[in-house]
Amino acid sequence: MLSVQENMIVTFTPALFDKFAEVVSRYPEGKQKSALLPILHLVQAEYGWLSVDAMDKVADYLALKPIEVYEVASFYTMYFLQPKGKFVLEVCRTGPCCLVGAERIMQHMEKRLGVPEGQVTADGLFSWRGVECLAACGFGPVLQIGPSYTFHENLTEERVDQLIDELKEKAKNQ
């Protein structure tokens, strides 16, 4: 299915290219494809998501065919191929966290943000989703917040509210 609905033309800054070059230097000569995952992370951190144009430019930089980048970006769950909220709230939804109330947290989040999983709030600030095990089962329920991936353990509904308020405040001051 050709599901690309939106594109965003990007121009990588020299600073970003410097970061790319550092990543590429970690691998042997000719193995620059290894840099693909870290570079996609860098691009997503810069633009919030991976547009076709951004992926094509990464392909160009690494001397890959664009499809090689699409294949990889669509395989891994961390890469967003559609625009997301400024902050992405990801709650662990796997077994051990559910034993200690993750499902309740997700319901609360849906109610609080007013959008279903995967969608962006009207103000463009938030999107949320359940993700699979975040490897913090003993401290569940857990939540991570992109793009900087801050991590929050032993969640309660109150704590979720508090975090959302803090993020709103942060966005206002930016």
Place this chain on the structure above:
Amino acid sequence: MAEEGKFKVTIDGITVDVSPGTTILNAARQIGGDIVPPAMCYYSKLEGSGGKCRTCLVKVSKGSEKDPRPMPKLVASCRTTVMDGMEVQNITSPDVVEARKGVVEMLLINHPLDCPVCDQAGECKLQDLGYEHGADQTRYEFDRRTFERIDIGEQIQLHMNRCILCYRCVYVANQLTAGREHGVINRGDHSEISTFIENALENDFIGNVIDVCPVGALTDRTFRFKNRVWFTKPVDAHRDCPTCSGKVTLWYKGDEVLRVTARKDEFNEVEEFICNSCRFEKKKTADWLLEEPTLIEKDSVITANHYSVFTPPPVIKQNPKLQEANEEQLARTERLK
């Protein structure tokens, strides 16, 4: 003892000497017949293919002469190389038969079973597999996975619902063309063959994805709904082609060439890959030097309608309308007399 420099391998009780490095599947193919495991994803002409569909699983009941321990799990015969003295069970192992039945069921639960309108019907390996190894009914009661149908270029249609993700077409693009433009996107049972963005596959050899596709996922748009394959008549032909070997099979209906494919061997693999120009553009008998009717396995549906004279039932002789409707067959009968 095996011949000098060869390994001896026994498959379902039949022993054969093969070169080291031969896979169990290819050793079985050297023996031939019913003991050859089915292969939906392996393709001997595509490097790296195989191992994925799991239909060719076999049991290694003796690892080798040196280390006779059996292998703990069933192994993919297409990717497991033989050892000297190895003993393999294929259809003689109930475990293998059972596992294969399971794989066939898995492959079919999301397959649309739209064979009546599928251009691959009659030469579909999944049909054969289901017939030979499948269960008589499905236990799957949920909605099947569906995708949009897309045209990837002028001549190739991708019908993802039918795809079994054998990856053969990806290997074709990797190994026969200068730059692959399609691939497998997404993950798990959402995986699909795609170009991701709208993109036409344009390469002189990309048409070969149609020939290697074991099912009707990649079909020839120039042949789309033209006819059922078992009503067409294959004839080997060749031409002096600047791009490829020019050795093909022409599929005739009457005097008309409905489609052109590469020639295929008994394991349904092409003998030589052909170029797009031979496949899609040369559809006139005048373009080709005809050789002889293609040899077809006697139990293939392709043989059902050909090389035999149509004997019109009496009612046709009396009814002008029916005569008109059967004009083509009657003309052929005249020709063959």
Place this chain on the structure above:
Amino acid sequence: MARKLLLTHIDVPGIDTLEVYRRQGGYRAVEKALKTMSPDDVVEEVKKSGLRGRGGAGFPTGMKWSFLAKPDGVPRYLVCNGDESEPGTFKDRFLMTKIPHALIEGMIVSSYALGANTAYIYIRGEMMPQIRIVERAIAEAKSAGFLGKNILGSGYDLEVYVQPGGGAYICGEETALLESLEGKRGNPRIKPPFPAVAGLYGCPTVVNNVESIAATVPIVNDGGEEYAKIGIERSTGTKLISASGNLVRPGVYEIELGLPVEEFIYSDEYCGGIANGKRLKAMVAGGSSVPILPNNLATKTAKGEARLMTYESLADGGFVTGTAMGSGGFIAFDEDQCIVRNTLNFTRFYHHESCGQCSPCREGTGWMEKVLHKIEYGHGDIADIDLLWDIQRKIDGNTICPLGDASAWPVASAIRHFRDEFEWHILNPRESQTRNFGLAHYADPLVPVV
């Protein structure tokens, strides 16, 4: 008190910095190995230690190392598997967060043993904070001369890099990890060849779990024999156990292998019992993939002996009455938990994480999820239980990589031990929507699966 080897200094403030780590005796193993031992000596000590891979399979690390092919002129690689994603397992995240230099030190010692001059630490992308921590630790180690050219004047060169994953459980499978490290989709490779012969970039490669690599530090420091004195039989040394679920004190514990399961659950030194005064209903000992065991088989084997935290004792009884050590992800379920619901959750996980390469796993995991969903939400049929059993049987052992098996085992064990609960769900479709089976004494309205 039980002996600790990895987490000894975990509570020392600033132990994540090189300075404090060194003050606690850190990097002694590097000095000892590089200055007084040959690479083969290190391999020998690891063999003697009996250390078994801590990532899940439990394969002896020393033996894995000795399989490494050493053709001339071809680089060799050590790759650390920090893709910790197995539900119930969170020890590697803990270790990397708290004491990252233990991993770096282990990387240096192990790379030296294997003759690798470049090593990668593959950390799952979701662990961005840990990636930053480990990268900082590498930089510190490098500026102190423990990494780079001619380390400690030994003539040995080593560079260690962190590679972030992109979000895929399957990359914890070593060949999928290598594919991912090469910038590709995380599709497991078809073996053979094994990574020891053709791994990263087709070169001989060893892939080891974070904890296994960290464990080489005390092995080099104290000697393999000393390490092997801890534990029972072929389960030597200490092991990090991630404890989660309905426990009074969940968390990461370093145990001496051989500790009774009962003591681990109930003693105050460890988990402190089941939370809220409830009773244990079931446990998963080694991460979501291993068979779930009911209370009676959790603490005792079928023979009535105390079940111990060892590879052998946990596996006692095979998959009929036993389970496996796996990655040490210990999940406790109290009496109010629903096994059907949990099995559905785990199965959804495997369905979501299947790479989609081979047919039994790609199609079978989704099918099992659908059937379980139907049962959980009151639309099940008694025949569905046998169907589920048959689907998992068709997946188990027939796939390219162990993810297929891992998806099958939780389903098989849940049916094996809790069949009555499945039946109850199916026969009481309404009641099962409002309360859980078993000794549940309060009604917990179920929330929809997300």
